[in-house]
Amino acid sequence: MSEKNPVKKCAAYCLALRFDINQLASTLSDSTLIRIIKGALLIEDAHSWSVVFAYGAVVHWNVSLEDQGKLHHLLLDYAENPLTVIEEDNFTFALDCPSTRIIEDHIEIESSDPILIFALSQGMAQSIKLASFETNAITTINNTNYIPKSLAENGRIKLSRHKIAKIRGQLFLTKSDIILNYDLLDTPDFFWEYPEYEAFYSITAKYLEIAPRTQVLSKKLETIHELFEMLADEQKHRHSTILEWIIIWLIAFEIGMTIYDKVF
DSSP, X not given: OOTTSOOXXXXXXXXXXXXXXXXXXXXXXXXXXXXXXXXXXXXXXXXXXXXXXXXXXXXXXXXXXXHHHHHHHHHHHTEEEEEEEEEEEEEEEXXXXXXXXXXXXXXXXXXXXXXXXXXXXXXXXXXXXXXXXXHHHHHHHHHTTHHHHHHHHHSSOOSOHXXXXXXXXXXXHHHHHHHXXXXXXXXXXXXXXXXXXXXXXXHHHHXXXXXXXXXXXXXXXXXXXXXXXXHHHHHHHHHHHHHHHHHHHHHHHHHHHHHHHHHO
């Protein structure tokens, strides 16, 4: 790469479920050049940019690790449900290239227009948020993959009703968290107002395979739903069995009392 187009570093992180953008903007506005764009925060400093999205993702362009760490520390002060495992993706990039494209995790950008940077960041932030969803879904499936095996081998699930209820709750939380935020994976509303920048977003969305990964995530959600239904059926079966035994013992008790009365 020539001196005219030096290679710089870009990184995307998913740190939490969501950030309070308004509070962040209020805190940063006194000392930092910021813009609020469609619920996201664009932080500019010379030839460095950080884009913070309300759904817990941040994308850094040419920002030092030290400055990234400082911003992350601040972001976590205004975060809801910080992640125990932070998702991260790294790229290199160069500005003032003939055209905008991505090749082997290297981003060539045709200008230093902050809105162009913001448009590219939209796809990268969606991708890292999607990675967080994928991790949650895979972890949940791996932690519960013994359930269908147990049911196939024993005809029942060897867990207490309390344990089954806890697993159902975890499955529900994972599924609902993803579904409630699923619209984040659609084309952002930002491009209704800036349609001329949508092509740049499409470059990152296509390269990072957001659409096919979203379809795979849907299949994982179906698996979680099936596990949820399986556990629900098991709970219903156990509950009905308990009721049947209660009825049987009540009938037996009544018969016993009737016999006792007749004999004595």
